[in-house]
Amino acid sequence: MTGNGYIAVEEAVAVPGLAERRPPITLPGTIDPAFVEHVMARLPDVADLRLPDMDANGVAMQVLSLTVPGIEADPDAQRAVDNARYVNDSLAEIVHAHPDRFAAFAALPLQDPGAAVTELRRAVEHLGFKGALVNDHVQGRYLDDPAFDRLWATLAELDVPLYLHPGMPPADSWHVLDGHPELDGALWSWQATTGGHAMRVIMAGVFDRHPDARMILGHAGEFLPFQLSRFDSRYATLAVPNPLQRPPSEYFGTNVVVTTSGVLSPAAVEALVHVIGADAVLFAIDYPYETSASAIAALERTALSDADRQKIGSGNARRLLRL
Numbered sequence: 001m002t003g004n005g006y007i008a009v010e011e012a013v014a015v016p017g018l019a020e021r022r023p024p025i026t027l028p029g030t031i032d033p034a035f036v037e038h039v040m041a042r043l044p045d046v047a048d049l050r051l052p053d054m055d056a057n058g059v060a061m062q063v064l065s066l067t068v069p070g071i072e073a074d075p076d077a078q079r080a081v082d083n084a085r086y087v088n089d090s091l092a093e094i095v096h097a098h099p100d101r102f103a104a105f106a107a108l109p110l111q112d113p114g115a116a117v118t119e120l121r122r123a124v125e126h127l128g129f130k131g132a133l134v135n136d137h138v139q140g141r142y143l144d145d146p147a148f149d150r151l152w153a154t155l156a157e158l159d160v161p162l163y164l165h166p167g168m169p170p171a172d173s174w175h176v177l178d179g180h181p182e183l184d185g186a187l188w189s190w191q192a193t194t195g196g197h198a199m200r201v202i203m204a205g206v207f208d209r210h211p212d213a214r215m216i217l218g219h220a221g222e223f224l225p226f227q228l229s230r231f232d233s234r235y236a237t238l239a240v241p242n243p244l245q246r247p248p249s250e251y252f253g254t255n256v257v258v259t260t261s262g263v264l265s266p267a268a269v270e271a272l273v274h275v276i277g278a279d280a281v282l283f284a285i286d287y288p289y290e291t292s293a294s295a296i297a298a299l300e301r302t303a304l305s306d307a308d309r310q311k312i313g314s315g316n317a318r319r320l321l322r323l
Helices: 033-042 050-057 077-097 113-126 146-158 189-203 218-222 224-235 266-276 292-300 306-321
Strands: 006-013 059-066 102-104 132-135 162-165 215-217 256-259
Touching: 006 162, 006 292, 006 306, 050 059, 050 292, 059 077, 059 306, 077 102, 077 113, 113 146, 146 162, 162 189, 189 215, 189 218, 189 224, 215 218, 218 224, 218 256, 218 266, 224 266, 256 266, 266 292, 266 306, 292 306
Parallel strands: 006 059, 059 102, 132 162, 162 215, 215 256
Antiparallel strands: none
C-alpha cells in the first residue's frame, strides 16, 4: 500500500483491572483453548506484541476499543458509569503514550442514557476520542429506543460516529442454535443479531431525525450491504405507520458506513465496494481475533484500483475520524 500505512478501526483491547470491578462473565465453551491463549496474551498488550505486529505489517495506527463483553454486559447502571470512565481513562493513557499509533472509541454506560451522553462528551471533547463503540444490545434494549435519542443527537453534534459491534451475552435464546453452539458467536449469530440491530435503527427513522448521525458496521456491514436491493423491493410492499424518508438502501454509504473487519476474502471486499462504494468502506483487522497479515492480504489481492485501496486502507478513516 502506498502512503503512510494502514489505519485499522476495529481493534480490541482489554483493560487490566476491569474484570475485578464487575461480576464474572462466562465465556463460550466452544472456543479452542489455544486460540483463547493466543488472544488473551494480546488483548491487554501494547508494546510487546501489538506495536511490533503493526510495524511488521505496515499498520500505521489502530483505533482501539474495549473488547467484548463490554460495559453493556453489566446490569448495574452505576457500576457501568464508573467502569466506562475507568475504561476510557485507561484507553486515553495508551493514546497519550503513543499518539501517532493509537486512537480510541469510547465505551459508554448506556444503562443510563443520560450518563452515556455525559461520558461521550467527556471522551470526545476532553480525551480526544474519535467516537464510541457499542457492543450490540444494552441489557436487551436496542439503540432505536427513544431513550437513546439524545445520544444520537449528541453524536451528530460532535460529528463522531457510533461503531455498532457484536456483543455477548446474547439478548435472546434462538431455537435455531439448539444443538449447534458453534453457530452462536462470530461464526454466524453475531452477524445476524448485530445486522438486525442496525436495521432497527434505520427502520425507526433515527437517521431521518438525525441526518448527520453516522453508524459504522464491521464485518462487511454485517453483510447487510449485499441485501440492499431486497430491502428496497420488500419495503415498497409494506404499509408502515411512519414511513422512512428514503428507501432503506439510501441510508447505506451516507449514514451507515462499513469496515472490512473479519472479512478475509478479496472477492467479498470487491463486492462490498461495488454495492456500497469505496468512500464508505474502512479497513479493519479485528485484532487480535484475526491476523493483520490476512486482513491486509484480503484488500491487497483485490482488483480494485490503487486509489480505492488507498481510500479503504487509510483515507476514509482519516476523513471520517479526522485522524
